[in-house]
Amino acid sequence: MSFGKKLSRFFYNRAETSDKHWDKELQTHYYKTTKDKGLAALQDLVKRSNKFEINSVSTEHGEISFHIAKGKKAFIIATVIMVRPYQTAIDFTVSTESALPFDFGYSSKVIKQLYENLNKELPLIDKN
Template sequence: MSFRSTINTYFNNHAETSENHENTSLQTHYYKTTKDTGMQMLENLFIHSDGYEINSISKEHGEISVLMKKGKKAFIVATVIMVRPYYTAIDFSVTTESVLPFDFGYSTKVIQQLYQWINKDLSLITTRETS
């Protein structure tokens, strides 16, 4: 990870995963599951975790928006896309609400923690798309 990316991680209030992200912990994770199972698992995760409140669910678009109320306030959008049968991508976008225009890497840590929780329930295939 470059110096600029490291600085940007700490002095920004937003983090999101992507296919070819420079930070390997923020690369899209692919799981051996279906879209519906992935959506249901995320819904259950947020319902049963303290400090999270589901704002809306769009099963058609594969998106769940969540408000994080415990600790620092944050808005999370989780996206579940089935690339092919039993090969499903899960991405996150996290924006921290604060007085300052940066969160010292908190939004990145939230994404890393969410992936750790998901890895306990779903079978991780890879963090890179394979053709």
Template structure:
């Protein structure tokens, strides 16, 4: 990852995953599951962790939005897309709410925490098998 991109990660209040992100920890993850099961795993995680509050769930669109209400405030949107039968992609977008236009990498850490939780509950499809 280039120096400028690495620096930009710390001096931004937003982080988002995508298919070809230069930071490997922010690349889209694929799981061997259905869209509904993946959404249920995210919903259960947000419900059992008192730091999060679910704002809305759209099972038809495969989206869940939540807020971090304890500690640093942030807004999270999780998108679940079923690519093929039993191949589901999960992407996240996190925006930190603060008086400053940067969060020193907090939004990236939130995404990494969410992916770590999903990895524990769902079988990951390695990049070589997609």
């Protein structure tokens, strides 16, 4: 990862995960579970935390949207996709609500914390 890419992460107010992301910590995580169980685990994780509030859940689309209610505000969309039987991908998109056009890497930090918590709940297969 080049210095320019590391520096650029601080000058955006949005971060998202993908299969081939240049930052290894922001690559899609794959879990050994079904879509429904992955979505349920994610929903439980959000409900247990007093930091988050759920906006909506779409089980048929495998999406949950929630926001950070305490501290620095951010809006999060999590997508749960079953790639193969018992191989489910979970991706995040985080947009920080701020008066500034950048968040100093806060949105990336939120994704990393969500993945850390999910790794405790679900068996991680691969980050790809």
